[in-house]
Amino acid sequence: MRRWLWFNALALVTFGAFLLFLVLQSVFGWQMRNEQLVQFGREPASYWVYLGSGHFIEAVFENWESEFLQMGSYVLLTGYLVQRGSPESKPLHQTDRPDDYPEAAGANSPAFAKKRGLAYVFYRNSLSIVLFAGFFLSFALHVLGGTADYNEVQKLEHGAPPVSPGKFVTTSDFWFQSMQNWQSEFLAVGALIVLSIVLRQHGSPQSKPVVSSDAHTGE
Known part of the structure; x- marks a missing residue:
């Protein structure tokens, strides 16, 4: 244990x-x-x-939505873009890795890594696919929970009739909630990428070795 x-x-x-x-x-x-x-x-x-109320569901999933968007985007973007000096980046001149192809699969490789065709295409992109699926699911639940909460508040405060989820998505209230979370997530990722160029954390794989030069980019 x-x-x-x-x-x-x-x-x-x-x-x-x-x-x-x-x-x-x-x-x-x-x-x-x-x-x-x-x-x-x-x-x-x-x-x-x-x-089970809209208030709780909305509050939870508007945050989950931004987290999955952040991580899905981060995983996908780091596959194509680089940042000189950051351990969060792949090496500057690396286009692809030999270990990303079925020919390099060994006895201990996952079963899907040894396949070809659509199963292999899905598996080699499965991390970003699942993260973005989490984003879209959370986005949908944010809409449903937000609609329920919006209708309850409007009824309490103004006696207004309920609106549909489609209508709620067009309100500034919905997009204000989303943008206040989305911008903060990308600020945090951007800060990690840039600060890790010149700052260190002993023992963390998110940091370069303490004695590495600032120009040293991730492996």
Whole structure:
């Protein structure tokens, strides 16, 4: 067990933090929404009802949407673009790697890496495909949750009739939510790419070795 924990510590800590913060988000969001309901003379909702509300669904998936967009774009762009001096970049003059082709597959290579045709094409692009699939799924759930929350707020504050998801997507409210997350994600990635040219973190694979020159680009 100790060996398994050691080998999987990075994933366990990051997903553990994710679950902790998700639960805390739901608790504080539930309290905030009930405060709003009381202000409008409505009965507070139970915690379990809140988890299925548009307010919670929208808040969760508008953030997931931006994270998957960030990582999918980062994985795809680093396959084609370079940044001199950054460990986040592939070497400046590397166009492709021999290990990216079935001819280089060995006994321990994944089964799909040894195939040809569409299965191989999908597998060699599977990381960005799955990340962008997460983006589109989160985007759709953001729209649905956002529509439900928008309609509830409009009804509470103005007694306005509900709008459809298609109509909600055309509102500035929806795109404000998306852009405030998207811009911050690309700022974070850009900062990592550029700061890692001149700054170091001992022991991290996201950093160059401490003694490497600033011009040294990733392997």
